[in-house]
Amino acid sequence: MRYGSLILEKKEFVYVKQILNITRYSCDFETKKSLQKLSEELKEAHIIDDAEMPMDVIRLNSRVTLVFNNGLEKTFQVVAPKHKDVAQNKISVLATMGAALLGYSEGDIIVWDFPTGRQKLKIVKVEQEERSKNLNPVI
Secondary structure (H helix, E strand, O other), X not given: OOOOOOEEEHHHHHHHHHHHHHHOOOOOHHHHHHHHHHHHHHHOOEEEOHHHOOOOEOOOOOEEEXXXXXXXXXXXXXXXXXXXXXXXXXXXXOOHHHHXXXXXXXXXXXXXXXOOEEEEEEEEEEEXXXXXXXXXXXX
């Protein structure tokens, strides 16, 4: 892990904690397991101000290019649950993939349990979209 722990911006950290609390009882087993892992990782996360956020850290609205175990390269955008759109590769931070990526940075390798089994992912590129301004815990 490039920075030693997950890095999250303060407002996004609060937002993610709120939506984790709201959704903890309403998910399937695999998603619940993934969100529990994210919740554990958040306990050790480094929380910083927006102005201090490194540009290579995955946050809400980041576009992320990954290389999977099989060599497949794919780009996703991590978004708030209400903005998810699989057809446009916009994945919810509450989805297994979104939970796996949040707070990691370019160059990191993640090993995460997905519904299809354990996967090893390499983050090859992180691009920032608009900053997450009006975070609302309504999912």
